[in-house]
Amino acid sequence: MRISFNRVQITAGALAALCGMAVLGLVASRGGVPEAEVAEAVYASVPGRAEVHEIARGRTFGGILHDAGLGTADYRRVLDAFRKEADPRRLKSGTSVRIQWLETPGGERLHRIEVGLNRDQTVFVDCGGGGCGASTMTLATSIDTVYAAGRIESSLWSAVTNLPELAATSAGDRRNFVLSLDRVFQWQIDFSRQIMPGDTYRFVFEREKRPEGSMRTGHLLSAEIVNSGKAYHAIWFDPNGDGEGTWYDLDGQSVRRAFLMKPIELSRISSRFGMRHHPILKEWRNHNGVDYAASRGTPVQSTGAGVVVRRNRSETYGNVIDVRHPNGFLTRYAHLNGFERGIAVGSRVGQGEVIGYVGMTGMATGYHLHYEMHASGRPVDPLAIEFPPEDPVPADDRARWELESAARLALLFSLPGPDELRAVRADQ
Numbered sequence: 390m391r392i393s394f395n396r397v398q399i400t401a402g403a404l405a406a407l408c409g410m411a412v413l414g415l416v417a418s419r420g421g422v423p424e425a426e427v428a429e430a431v432y433a434s435v436p437g438r439a440e441v442h443e444i445a446r447g448r449t450f451g452g453i454l455h456d457a458g459l460g461t462a463d464y465r466r467v468l469d470a471f472r473k474e475a476d477p478r479r480l481k482s483g484t485s486v487r488i489q490w491l492e493t494p495g496g497e498r499l500h501r502i503e504v505g506l507n508r509d510q511t512v513f514v515d516c517g518g519g520g521c522g523a524s525t526m527t528l529a530t531s532i533d534t535v536y537a538a539g540r541i542e543s544s545l546w547s548a549v550t551n552l553p554e555l556a557a558t559s560a561g562d563r564r565n566f567v568l569s570l571d572r573v574f575q576w577q578i579d580f581s582r583q584i585m586p587g588d589t590y591r592f593v594f595e596r597e598k599r600p601e602g603s604m605r606t607g608h609l610l611s612a613e614i615v616n617s618g619k620a621y622h623a624i625w626f627d628p629n630g631d632g633e634g635t636w637y638d639l640d641g642q643s644v645r646r647a648f649l650m651k652p653i654e655l656s657r658i659s660s661r662f663g664m665r666h667h668p669i670l671k672e673w674r675n676h677n678g679v680d681y682a683a684s685r686g687t688p689v690q691s692t693g694a695g696v697v698v699r700r701n702r703s704e705t706y707g708n709v710i711d712v713r714h715p716n717g718f719l720t721r722y723a724h725l726n727g728f729e730r731g732i733a734v735g736s737r738v739g740q741g742e743v744i745g746y747v748g749m750t751g752m753a754t755g756y757h758l759h760y761e762m763h764a765s766g767r768p769v770d771p772l773a774i775e776f777p778p779e780d781p782v783p784a785d786d787r788a789r790w791e792l793e794s795a796a797r798l799a800l801l802f803s804l805p806g807p808d809e810l811r812a813v814r815a816d817q
């Protein structure tokens with residue numbers, strides 16, 4: 390299935406078609422058609438909701454059911470049924486757990502739980518009035534490619550989630566597209582501050598889907614963001630062919646750095662590094678970190694790979710985790726509501742791995758994450774440091790890179806470019 394612009398339509402000069410597809414604000418102001426509301430109504434009419442969880446390291450199937458809010462009776466019934474098909478203690482980290490709730494006149498009730506045992510096998514636990522029953526099914530997944538392009542009016546988030554062209558994809562998938570763009574371009578662009586009206590984006594995303602249409606896995610094949618007239622590119626390439634690929638720019642330089650730009654996805658900075666008036670101590674003090682405003686329970690990720698060297702509670706920091714990284718770097722995550730299960734002193738954590746959750750423990754006036762970075766024992770401003778890029782495309786793989794990147798760029802460039810997307814606006 391190909392969702393999006395059809396090259397023929399665009400080369401035929403169908404600017405009107407472009408208006409209808411790419412620029413939501415324009416459609417609304419021209420024809421008075423409330424596209425966004427139409428799209429929302431489609432989702433609101435679904436009589437229930439589904440949530441997808443992932444069994445992270447140190448997390449259990451039972452823990453996910455508990456966190457999802459299953460009552461004691463449902464919890465027991467689901468586990469008993471599931472055990473007839475598989476051992477819940479032997480589920481691998483990364484296993485997806487999809488929980489479906491049904492809207493009934495008496496309120497929400499548990500409908501079905503799907504656990505992806507491996508690439509092809511899924512355990513279904515179906516719950517009705519009488520109880521729960523489980524079965525294992527072998528399902529073939531399919532792969533499709535999603536194409537999208539648009540103009541940013543306010544934020545990348547609203548530009549992508551409101552793109553009428555993507556209305557056929559689930560809200561979860563659209564969230565995934567934005568998070569992927571944020572993850573890939575985080576070192577080049579600060580999406581919370583730098584995005585300007587008139588910026589454009591286009592991307593090609595490869596999805597592996599379950600038979601009923603939900604996304605199992607996926608990644609950006611190629612993407613472009615034009616921010617204040619400057620174009621940034623990211624092209625997927627898998628040097629070892631083991632599925633652990635990453636993204637490179639047009640020259641084959643990695644877009645990734647040793648540290649993520651921020652420990653919380655799509656977050657907002659509420660206080661920067663440097664002198665400030667302390668909200669509790671009521672005096673001027675040096676702020677040795679960066680604060681990120683986020684709601685309670687928002688996952689906190691380790692910004693780099695390393696080893697946990699501190700996980701305790703202090704009067705000032707509240708629940709705090711320190712991670713030691715190579716080359717004398719240390720990162721600190723404070724005021725946590727709680728720690729991720731399995732995270733202890735000595736734990737090895739990867740870049741982007743969830744280690745705790747946002748809270749306001751210790752000396753804090755509201756829910757936020759206090760994030761510090763230390764270099765050789767001294768606090769430094771994580772937003773001011775230029776981290777060296779990760780390895781470029783290996784010399785041995787250069788020939789294959791040339792071929793594959795050209796193909797992925799061709800897919801990207803088959804979408805309308807910045808000039809075409811902006812022309813729609815100028816034509817108004």
Ligand SMILES: [Zn+2]
Nearest residue numbers: 678679680759
């Ligand atoms: Zn702080």
